[in-house]
Amino acid sequence: MTILPDFSLKHYNTFGIDVNTKYFAAFSTIDELKELLDSQLSTNTKFILGGGSNILFTKNFDGLVLKNELKGIELVNEDANHFYVKTFAGENWHRFVSYCIQHNYAGLENLSLIPGNVGASPMQNIGAYGVEIKDVFESLEALKKSGKTIHNFSAKDCEFGYRESVFKRKYKDEFVILNVTFRLNKVPVFNTSYGAIEQELEKMKVQELSIQAISQAVINIRSSKLPNPKQIGNAGSFFKNPTISFTEYQTLQQVHTLMPHYKVDDLHIKVPAAWLIEQCGWKGYKNGDAGVHINQPLVLVNYANATGKEIYNLSEEIKRSVQNKFGIELEREVNII
Numbered sequence: 477m478t479i480l481p482d483f484s485l486k487h488y489n490t491f492g493i494d495v496n497t498k499y500f501a502a503f504s505t506i507d508e509l510k511e512l513l514d515s516q517l518s519t520n521t522k523f524i525l526g527g528g529s530n531i532l533f534t535k536n537f538d539g540l541v542l543k544n545e546l547k548g549i550e551l552v553n554e555d556a557n558h559f560y561v562k563t564f565a566g567e568n569w570h571r572f573v574s575y576c577i578q579h580n581y582a583g584l585e586n587l588s589l590i591p592g593n594v595g596a597s598p599m600q601n602i603g604a605y606g607v608e609i610k611d612v613f614e615s616l617e618a619l620k621k622s623g624k625t626i627h628n629f630s631a632k633d634c635e636f637g638y639r640e641s642v643f644k645r646k647y648k649d650e651f652v653i654l655n656v657t658f659r660l661n662k663v664p665v666f667n668t669s670y671g672a673i674e675q676e677l678e679k680m681k682v683q684e685l686s687i688q689a690i691s692q693a694v695i696n697i698r699s700s701k702l703p704n705p706k707q708i709g710n711a712g713s714f715f716k717n718p719t720i721s722f723t724e725y726q727t728l729q730q731v732h733t734l735m736p737h738y739k740v741d742d743l744h745i746k747v748p749a750a751w752l753i754e755q756c757g758w759k760g761y762k763n764g765d766a767g768v769h770i771n772q773p774l775v776l777v778n779y780a781n782a783t784g785k786e787i788y789n790l791s792e793e794i795k796r797s798v799q800n801k802f803g804i805e806l807e808r809e810v811n812i813i
């Protein structure tokens with residue numbers, strides 16, 4: 477276990493932002509993690525890094541970046557209806573989903589091909605195509621940075637919400653997630669109603685529905701719609717879809733009659749952030765190497781050598797224009813460092 481000084485993070489964040497961290501180290505055991513958390517350096521700031529697919533570095537990092545490489549997938553229990561699968565935080569998310577699909581553990585197929593690692597999945601309750609990890613989450617273990625004690629969190633303890641959990645708010649930067657246990661179905665409950673899954677299954681000429689077919693459909697859709705970070709730097713959706721009150725929605729709808737919307741409950745409406753951004757004229761915008769994706773206005777991109785600050789400033793301009801045109805405040809989904 478080596479602590480490397482002045483280390484480039486360019487290949488450790490999917491935006492491909494070229495910043496350096498003062499110190500960098502990887503850990504593959506809990507003892508190594510504890511030792512690194514205790515290490516006496518010229519700075520006390522310690523940041524846990526997974527796959528770097530939900531962060532934007534806006535400057536050099538003046539601290540120790542700790543790359544999580546805790547590995548392992550274990551079937552820890554089963555009952556009449558479920559398999560309980562414990563996965564360590566450093567496992568790649570899609571590799572884990574593929575493992576479950578191969579073993580006929582159902583429930584994660586709609587979450588295929590999301591970048592990043594298992595450890596970050598509860599951070600923002602990752603979701604796609606009508607499923608969020610809270611739907612299949614059983615528990616997690618996390619190390620408290622101060623005191624180095626291990627704590628167990630149930631779904632209720634995690635306070636999951638739309639791209640939210642207790643780890644993003646109340647306990648921000650306090651815990652290192654070590655492993656997550658998922659409760660997966662023995663008999664699959666297929667969820668094909670969201671997005672273009674049904675059309676894709678038809679296109680694939682699927683005769684009999686299976687978790688394998690759904691996973692492949694999701695992979696096909698995502699690969700055709702979302703920019704691959706290996707080709708164009710990005711961190712997926714940069715903003716959350718905002719929720720507004722029903723009264724606000726009624727007022728806006730009189731002016732913007734075509735505004736798409738989804739009912740959250742009797743008092744709240746969700747509006748797609750991509751539509752709001754597109755209406756403000758940002759789709760395909762490019763300034764230097766920072767831009768808004770040509771097909772996905774919710775995705776900000778680094779075409780080559782944009783700085784994190786340039787991407788952040790662009791996100792500020794987008795927020796301002798949406799606020800001015802619609803009176804809606806966009807909230808970032810990506811973590812700004």
Ligand SMILES: Cc1cc2nc3c(=O)[nH]c(=O)nc-3n(C[C@H](O)[C@H](O)[C@H](O)COP(=O)(O)OP(=O)(O)OC[C@H]3O[C@@H](n4cnc5c(N)ncnc54)[C@H](O)[C@@H]3O)c2cc1C
Pocket residue numbers: 490523524525526527528529530531544565590591592593594595596597599600601602603604651652653654702703704705710711712713811
């Ligand atoms: C092309 C693309 C598509 C995407 N699509 C989706 C999508 O459909 N749905 C979705 O929800 N997200 C999506 N994302 C966002 C991203 O993939 C997820 O948020 C993912 O869970 C981030 O994982 P990571 O390991 O890369 O986290 P990182 O970016 O490394 O870290 C994110 C945050 O979590 C913290 N963290 C990471 N690991 C731990 C740990 N073990 N303990 C404590 N804190 C930790 C970090 O400190 C940081 O604050 C997409 C991203 C991209 C690039």
